[in-house]
Amino acid sequence: MRPWLLALSLAMLPGLALAQIEPGDPGAGKQLAATWCANCHRIAPGGPGPASDIAPSFAAIAALPSTTSMSLRAYLRTPHANMPDYRLSREELDDIVAYLLMVKP
Numbered sequence: 001m002r003p004w005l006l007a008l009s010l011a012m013l014p015g016l017a018l019a020q021i022e023p024g025d026p027g028a029g030k031q032l033a034a035t036w037c038a039n040c041h042r043i044a045p046g047g048p049g050p051a052s053d054i055a056p057s058f059a060a061i062a063a064l065p066s067t068t069s070m071s072l073r074a075y076l077r078t079p080h081a082n083m084p085d086y087r088l089s090r091e092e093l094d095d096i097v098a099y100l101l102m103v104k105p
């Protein structure tokens with residue numbers, strides 16, 4: 001391999017590592033969300049949801065420019081006044097985040 005080609009491939013490695021690959025299973029995340037989150041959040045566009053709009057829909061949350069895998073994880077790991085503290089396991093968190101990021105309208 002030519003040296004410059006090798007250098008180029010090495011330079012691209014960190015980019016690959018940073019690419020957002022969600023470890024969670026969105027299907028499982030949807031199940032969890034339906035059980036735990038749907039009382040307050042509309043978890044799917046046009047899908048079943050709460051009678052009131054006290055909490056933003058998952059689609060609205062996913063559409064926020066500030067919403068990232070990191071921001072969701074940080075949010076869901078800390079207690080909030082208006083939301084139950086779920087103490088999600090690592091796997092549950094992965095699944096719910098993967099699902100939430102998928103429901104962009």
Ligand code: HEC
Pocket residue numbers: 032033036037038039040041054055056061064072075076082083084086096
């Ligand atoms: C008891 C009602 C309730 C339940 C159940 C609930 N939430 Fe919430 N959630 C809220 C409210 C109310 C807000 C808005 C908080 C605020 O604006 O202070 C919120 C905000 C959020 C946000 C932040 C939105 C933003 O603006 O960045 C996320 C993410 C979120 N909820 C995810 C979840 C997930 C995931 C679940 C299920 C594991 C869940 N919520 C369950 C009431 C609830």
